[in-house]
Amino acid sequence: MARIRLDNIRKSFGALDVIKGVSLDIRKGEFMVFVGPSGCGKSTLLRLISGLEDITSGTLSFDGEAVNRYAPSKRGIAMVFQSYALYPHMTVFENMAFGMKLSGRAKEECKSRVEQAAGMLQLSPYLERLPRQLSGGQRQRVAIGRAIVRDPKVFLFDEPLSNLDAALRVATRLEIAKLHRSMHGTTMIYVTHDQVEAMTLADRICVLRDGIVEQVGTPLELYETPNSVFVAGFIGSPKMNFLTGEFAAPYNAYTIGVRAEHMEIIQQDAAWSGTVIHSEVLGSDTFVYLDIGTGEPLVVRETGVSGHQPGQKLGVSPMHGRVHRFDQSGRALERMSLKGAA
Numbered sequence: 001m002a003r004i005r006l007d008n009i010r011k012s013f014g015a016l017d018v019i020k021g022v023s024l025d026i027r028k029g030e031f032m033v034f035v036g037p038s039g040c041g042k043s044t045l046l047r048l049i050s051g052l053e054d055i056t057s058g059t060l061s062f063d064g065e066a067v068n069r070y071a072p073s074k075r076g077i078a079m080v081f082q083s084y085a086l087y088p089h090m091t092v093f094e095n096m097a098f099g100m101k102l103s104g105r106a107k108e109e110c111k112s113r114v115e116q117a118a119g120m121l122q123l124s125p126y127l128e129r130l131p132r133q134l135s136g137g138q139r140q141r142v143a144i145g146r147a148i149v150r151d152p153k154v155f156l157f158d159e160p161l162s163n164l165d166a167a168l169r170v171a172t173r174l175e176i177a178k179l180h181r182s183m184h185g186t187t188m189i190y191v192t193h194d195q196v197e198a199m200t201l202a203d204r205i206c207v208l209r210d211g212i213v214e215q216v217g218t219p220l221e222l223y224e225t226p227n228s229v230f231v232a233g234f235i236g237s238p239k240m241n242f243l244t245g246e247f248a249a250p251y252n253a254y255t256i257g258v259r260a261e262h263m264e265i266i267q268q269d270a271a272w273s274g275t276v277i278h279s280e281v282l283g284s285d286t287f288v289y290l291d292i293g294t295g296e297p298l299v300v301r302e303t304g305v306s307g308h309q310p311g312q313k314l315g316v317s318p319m320h321g322r323v324h325r326f327d328q329s330g331r332a333l334e335r336m337s338l339k340g341a342a
């Protein structure tokens with residue numbers, strides 16, 4: 001278990017400033033998820049925490065002790081990457097035991113730890129197989145198992161599921177959630193591009209943008225009260241609808257944002273009217289894309305299957321209290337509803 005504290009951490013590669021002053025407190029046993037656009041510095045931040053990269057300035061501490069100068073092996077960290085580098089000529093058991101053997105642990109202890117981790121990850125039937133005799137998801141679980149047996153204080157995951165197909169991602173996501181619960185307070189930091197992974201796994205999400213922290217909060221805090229257009233547009237799928245100009249003016253804002261699930265198609269007294277461009281019928285939901293004259297299609301979610309046809313004219317209104325307001329610089333303003341509007 002470790003509480004991790006980043007205090008004004010900076011990292012430059014030559015003249016390139018990549019991490020530009022990140023301060024963050026990660027609690028003991030917390031599941032922290034890093035999200036942000038490609039190139040914003042998520043992997044770099046993980047590598048700084050693991051010790052694979054040197055910190056340019058600032059202090060990194062574990063349980064109150066500065067660890068900037070500690071070698072990776074002294075930090076009690078295990079890292080799982082996107083591409084799992086298993087040893088192809090070793091069995092699953094040998095792959096999982098390898099790091100422990102190197103550190104000189106007794107054979108019996110290695111065996112019992114591997115068996116315990118294999119049980120947790122449903123790998124017990126495969127211990128004698130070679131990596132090439134496993135599916136992608138099983139291989140990734142071996143990579144996770146190899147990290148678990150080292151009994152780390154901190155687990156770092158860099159997009160561990162991104163090479164898996166949709167069904168395996170869901171299954172392995174559940175394994176990781178279970179793992180976090182069963183590892184009694186092991187701190188986990190997890191990088192992902194996947195909205196569902198971020199929302200379902202995280203105790204808190206840290207949204208990074210161009211080397212700085214844009215907002216940190218629980219998944220619902222970020223979903224319900226994003227503090228900027230950037231966070232509002234980054235959290236949630238499909239992306240929040242943004243409207244400016246004459247659409248935002250009645251709300252006394254420069255930009256307003258409304259999520260697809262917070263809009264209603266109504267016949268009378270609609271706030272906006274538009275023409276159906278396209279409907280995506282997913283079975284459980286239908287996403288209706290409307291041209292309301294903003295230049296960008298407005299996405300509206302309807303529950304179940306709705307039968308709107310392209311070309312059809314529809315009225316649409318944001319639900320009461322669901323309009324996010326932003327100023328010209330993209331900062332959030334207090335939420336408000338139009339007087340007299342639904």
Ligand SMILES: Nc1ncnc2c1ncn2[C@@H]1O[C@H](COP(=O)(O)OP(=O)(O)OP(=O)(O)O)[C@@H](O)[C@H]1O
Nearest residue numbers: 013016018036037038039040041042043044045193
């Ligand atoms: N060793 C390095 N030398 C020089 N520049 C680097 C190095 N490592 C990373 N960078 C640069 O730092 C920036 C952040 O990279 P990083 O890999 O942390 O991004 P990321 O947020 O993980 O992106 P992605 O989502 O694509 O994985 C990028 O501009 C990258 O080119």
Ligand SMILES: [Mg+2]
Nearest residue numbers: 042043044158
């Ligand atoms: Mg990365």
